[in-house]
Amino acid sequence: MASILSDANRRLERALKYVSISEDASERLRYPKASLTVSIPVRMDDGRLKVFQGYRVRYDDTRGPTKGGIRFHPDVNLDEVQSLAFWMTFKCAALNLPLGGAKGGVTVNPKELSKFELERLSRGYIDAIANFIGPDVDIPAPDVYTNPMIMGWMMDQYSIIYRKLSPAVITGKPLSMGGSQGRDTATGTGAFYVLQAMMAKFDRIPQNTTVAVQGFGNAGSVIARLLFDAGYKVVAISDSQGGIYTPSGLDIPSIQQFKTSTRSLQAVYCEGTVCNTVNDHTTITNDELLALDVDILIPAALENQITAENANAIQARYIFEVANGPITSEADDMLSAKGIYVFPDILVNAGGVTVSYFEWVQNRSGLYWSVEDVNARLKTMMVTEGECIWKIAQDLDIRPRTAAYVHALERLGDALNAKGTRDYYVSGI
Ligand SMILES: NC(=O)C1=CN([C@@H]2O[C@H](COP(=O)(O)OP(=O)(O)OC[C@H]3O[C@@H](n4cnc5c(N)ncnc54)[C@H](OP(=O)(O)O)[C@@H]3O)[C@@H](O)[C@H]2O)C=CC1
Numbered sequence: 001m002a003s004i005l006s007d008a009n010r011r012l013e014r015a016l017k018y019v020s021i022s023e024d025a026s027e028r029l030r031y032p033k034a035s036l037t038v039s040i041p042v043r044m045d046d047g048r049l050k051v052f053q054g055y056r057v058r059y060d061d062t063r064g065p066t067k068g069g070i071r072f073h074p075d076v077n078l079d080e081v082q083s084l085a086f087w088m089t090f091k092c093a094a095l096n097l098p099l100g101g102a103k104g105g106v107t108v109n110p111k112e113l114s115k116f117e118l119e120r121l122s123r124g125y126i127d128a129i130a131n132f133i134g135p136d137v138d139i140p141a142p143d144v145y146t147n148p149m150i151m152g153w154m155m156d157q158y159s160i161i162y163r164k165l166s167p168a169v170i171t172g173k174p175l176s177m178g179g180s181q182g183r184d185t186a187t188g189t190g191a192f193y194v195l196q197a198m199m200a201k202f203d204r205i206p207q208n209t210t211v212a213v214q215g216f217g218n219a220g221s222v223i224a225r226l227l228f229d230a231g232y233k234v235v236a237i238s239d240s241q242g243g244i245y246t247p248s249g250l251d252i253p254s255i256q257q258f259k260t261s262t263r264s265l266q267a268v269y270c271e272g273t274v275c276n277t278v279n280d281h282t283t284i285t286n287d288e289l290l291a292l293d294v295d296i297l298i299p300a301a302l303e304n305q306i307t308a309e310n311a312n313a314i315q316a317r318y319i320f321e322v323a324n325g326p327i328t329s330e331a332d333d334m335l336s337a338k339g340i341y342v343f344p345d346i347l348v349n350a351g352g353v354t355v356s357y358f359e360w361v362q363n364r365s366g367l368y369w370s371v372e373d374v375n376a377r378l379k380t381m382m383v384t385e386g387e388c389i390w391k392i393a394q395d396l397d398i399r400p401r402t403a404a405y406v407h408a409l410e411r412l413g414d415a416l417n418a419k420g421t422r423d424y425y426v427s428g429i
């Protein structure tokens, strides 16, 4: 299979046909600005020293300091981190955030580490990348298998290194360490606002709309819950171990209550009290979930879930990409040919980075906002930019994904052109 970054770049090439930005600007956007690979030695609880591979990629900083999460997962590699940083660049521009794109990761299965080992790894990662990040340079945040506790350790480690409390160096922190209200639910909430706005265009009524959600972590569980509360019928959910399916609709609040990051949904559902409330559920694989005959499919786990191999099996009418990069470009073409609407990651999951931006603003101003204020601002931004993208798609008769890239490219092109040629003969910060 092609590298994830070269596949991601195919979306850029497609959108470039619809915008008039300079050759210089488009050429600059094809390559990450800087990629750092580090080794992180960690003393394990049994006394052994283990060395982990870590990465941080700053893709483009033309519109502001770079921003993007940190992933702890066994499959993390440089190609994946570069692609995630590419998507962050276009996501921040699509939402008009004054930020560029970055991403980080460590190749590790955090479920195999003790809490102390995880803390040493998190602090070691910051030791290794401290020169590469900073509140005005590059600001990390959580992603898959990282969380507020890890962000807190990382911010603390950075503050120790620079002998100065630096809350604005990282977002997604615990509230007690300068985190923002609403950041923990922001990705799912932002996606919900976009979904509601788009479904209104098709006159869809929640009670008559079935949904399947792949991935039940920070992003997937929140959107599943919001959809359930709004009256949608969430008939299937899954995690890394597989999924559960109930045609009459799942009791999402009970499942949320029982699921913890290390327990499988199937075990929670079948061993727990939840199972006793619904009799007609079946366990399904992740592949089966993707192919269910539902109205809305929400991939909210990892990239490359829908490929040329299984695109023809997809039956959903609408796909909302809460995960980054869940559909390959080849599969995109096949879904489009089947008349399936795909609402893209760089719009749908942008709620996370938007509230991260709010957190960074709050850290720098010292003035903290209520959750109502955060969510109201989030809703305005998600719906406003979503509507612009929808209009571009209608006006140019292109897919929502290409429209989102066109929207982002117009802003990125302006900024790259305004900056002039400095980048081409003086090294950047
Ligand atoms: N967190 C954020 O703010 C943002 C996240 N995203 C994207 O959303 C997606 C999910 O991230 P997030 O919810 O934060 O991550 P979490 O770590 O909170 O949750 C990940 C979920 O995905 C499940 N999962 C892992 N591997 C697979 C697999 N192979 N098949 C099906 N499910 C799997 C996990 O299962 P298990 O519980 O069994 O481990 C877990 O339920 C990622 O693509 C991420 O980049 C995008 C924007 C912001």
Ligand SMILES: O=C(O)CCC(=O)C(=O)O
Pocket: 067, 068, 069, 070, 088, 091, 139, 140, 141, 142, 143, 171, 172, 324, 349, 350, 352, 353, 354, 356, 357
């Ligand atoms: O909150 C952030 O800064 C980044 C979130 C993220 O990693 C993403 O949107 O993929």
